[in-house]
Amino acid sequence: MKFIRTSGTAKKPRPRAHFDLRGRLMLVGGALALCSVVLVGRAVDLQLIDNAFYQRQADARFLREVPIPTSRGMITDRNGEPLAVSSPVESLWLNPQQLADDAAALARLAEATDLPLDYLTRQVSQYKDKEFMYVPRHRRINPSAAQKIIALGIPGVFSQREFRRFYPQGEAVAHVLGFTNIDDRGQEGIELAFDEWLSGTPGAQKVIRDRQGRIVEHVDLLRAAEPGKDLTLSIDRRIQFLAYRELRSALLESGAGSGSAVILDVATGEVLAMANLPSYNNNRISGSGRDTYRNRAVTDLLEPGSTMKPLTVAAGLEAGKITPSTRFDTSPGWIPNGRFRTTDFRNYGVLDTTGIITKSSNVGVSKIVHMLPDREFDAFLRRFGFGRSTGSGFPGEAAGLFPDYTRWSGTTKQTLSYGYSVSVTPLQIARAYAALGNGGVAVTPTFVKGHVGESERVLDEQVAGQVMRMMQTVTEPGGTATRAAVLGYHVAGKTGTARRSAGGGYERRYIAYFAGLVPVDNPRFSMVVVINDPDPTRGGSTYGGGFVSAPVFARVMEGALRLMDVPPDDIDTWLAAQSAAEARRARNTPQVAARATPTAAAPASLPQPLQELAP
Known part of the structure; x- marks a missing residue:
């Protein structure tokens, strides 16, 4: 075995590292503790420090403040009969964000509402960034119809309670009441004039909605709903309907284009009736032009014609220039007026002051007005309210010219004496005549029962009484308005027939007037009837106020006097009429027996009407 030498010393093997479990556990525990501290801190931040912000964010997603609808105040006539009421209805609405991409739901909704699918899709797409829109043509509909659609369970489609205005009398009172818009706010007439009084205050409540818009919890009542206040008008719906019905009949008979009728309570100035034609149905205003909505009795300006003559006579009496028996020679039936002529219907010869009213002589009043200074005559007419609004408060009321x-x-002064060169409203004429019947005291007209308007003396009481007696002759034999007579009552009135102005001159078209007061001994009603543009060729009738407008006055006043229990002041005429009726019934008694016998024949000597009744 060989040993190889290497440079340096030999390396010793390293000892094996010791595993520190305790340290690692402490490290993990510390990390977890730190996370816990962070989480607790975040919770404290969310729950305590920045709670309001996040609560607002949550509320914005689920908590909603929704209105509580309220009803509009009811409008009644003077006897408590409803003229305008609010009824609960339902309005369908949807969430465009939910339905915009749901073709199946849109198709179901289109089928349920009878709306074209492409039309509904376009409407929803226009509001796709919104959370609310009304279902087209399905706002303020019958609640049962709305619930049938809701019962289908179409996602994102809901309903809400609203109120809709209904007018039981329809066209007869439309111009007085006006109407409300889709949001139940007054747009015309009394609905507009008293909108603040009639409008209630909607309530509000907090609710929680789910992601589909359904209410899952009522959280809090923020404000209770307050209904609108009721309003009692001076209108009597019975007299109103009489005026409307008779005015409509007159327009049909005369072929006239339009007409108005105004009835005032002489003592209080309360408007008992105000009818206009053409009219409209304020329960369904779509399709009616704005020209139809206007209340002609307070907005249309007309030259009053001969209805001005009693005031001209009153000015002469007050100035001491004439008496009721002062005589005037009206021959030859005309009088110069600058380069023109003022003419009478015919040559009446010599007339006293009363006769001028009875025969409606233009020449006679022209002679009277020339006795008066311009300034005094101007001031006299202005006292009666010409040239300014009556102050009734009706929206759009004209002041006149x-x-x-x-x-x-x-x-000018001569034409003023018989009702030209001045423009007034029918309500202004009615107020002026009411002042004559009220002993010379003019009262501001009002549409609210019990409201006491301002009053002012405009004429001496004795002079007013004299003019009333003169006007009484107009409706008696020999006068121009015998068709205005009412059995059992003395009627004071004046006819008027004015030519319509056009293009700086006058055309051969007319306005027929009758203005009157009844009963003369204690005047209760002042009424003006204006019929515009009667057709003189219709059935052979004429266009004069005594023929066209006076019968409307008689028929309406006959009913109004009976409805209001006004005692008659012409007992002798009434008793004579009753005696004549009894005599007729006595003469007809044998005819009743004859009709019971099949073989009986009508005697040849019977008058033609009785022969027609015989078998």
Whole structure:
């Protein structure tokens, strides 16, 4: 055996390393302890230090504040009969984020709602970054119809409670009430004027929704819902319907284009009825033009024609220039007015002041107004409210057009005396006549029952009484409005027939008026009937106010006086009519027996109407 020498010393084998288990356990334990400390610290941060932030983040995903719908206040007539009520309905809505990519759900919804699938898909895609949209054409629908769709369980489709306005009287009161929009806010008429009063305050509550938008828990009531306040109008729905019905009949008979009727309580200024035609159904306003919505009785300006003559006479009486018996020669039936002529229907010759009203003489009032200074006549008419709003508070009410006397031309004052060169609303005429019937005191019109409007004396009480007696002759034999007479009552009134202005002149189209008060001894109602553009060729009728508008007044007032239990002031005429009716019944008694006998024949001497009744 050989030994090989190597340089250096021989290496000793290294000892084997000792495994330190305790140290490693301590290291692992320390790491775990550190992690625990971090986790506890993070928990403290989440639960205590930064709790509000993360709570807001969680709430934003699951906690929602949802409104609690409330009903709009009810509108009733003066007797408590409903004119506008709110009824609960349902509105369908969906979550576009959930349905945008769910073609199957969209197809089911389209089939359930009868909506074209492509239309519904386009609508949902436009709101795909939103969480809420109403299902098209399915807002404020019948609750039973909505529940049928919800019962199908289409993902992402829900319903919510809302309220919808209903108007039981429909077209008859549409222009007074107006209507609300899809969000139940007033848009026209009383609904707009008293929107703040009628609108309730929606409530609010916190709820938890799941990822599909369903409410799984009601967390808290934030604010209770407060319903709107009820409103009682001065309107009497019975008189309103009478006015609407008779106005419609008159328009059909005369072929007129439009019309208005206004009835005021003389003492209080309360609007008992206000009807307009053409009308619209405020339960379904789609398809109706905005021109149809306007309340012509307070927005349309018209030249009042001969309804101005009693005021011209009143101005002359108040100034002491004339008396009821002052005589005027109206021959030859016309009078110059600058380069024009003012003419009467015919030559009435010599008339006293009362006769000027009875026959509606343009020449007569022209002579009266020339006795009055311009400034005084201007001030007199303005006291009656011409040239300014009546103050009724109705939205869009017109003030009228009445030029100041300093801007009158040489013909203005004369034409003013018989109702031209001034534009007024039917409500302004009704208020002026109510002042005559109220002993010369004008009261601000109101649509709210029990509301006391401002009042002012505009005419001496004695003068007002004189004018009333003069106007009474208009509805009696020899007057221009015998068709306005109401059996058992004295009626004071005035007809008017004004030509319509157009293009700076006047066309051969007319406006027929009748304005009246009843009963004369203790006036209760002031009524104005305006019929625009009657067709003079329709059935051989004329276009005058005494023929077209006066019968509407008579028929409406006959019903209104009976409904309001107004005692008659013309007992003699009423008793005479009753006696005549009894005499007719007595004469008809034999005819009743004759009709019971099949072989009986009508005597040849019977008048034609009775012959028609005989067998």
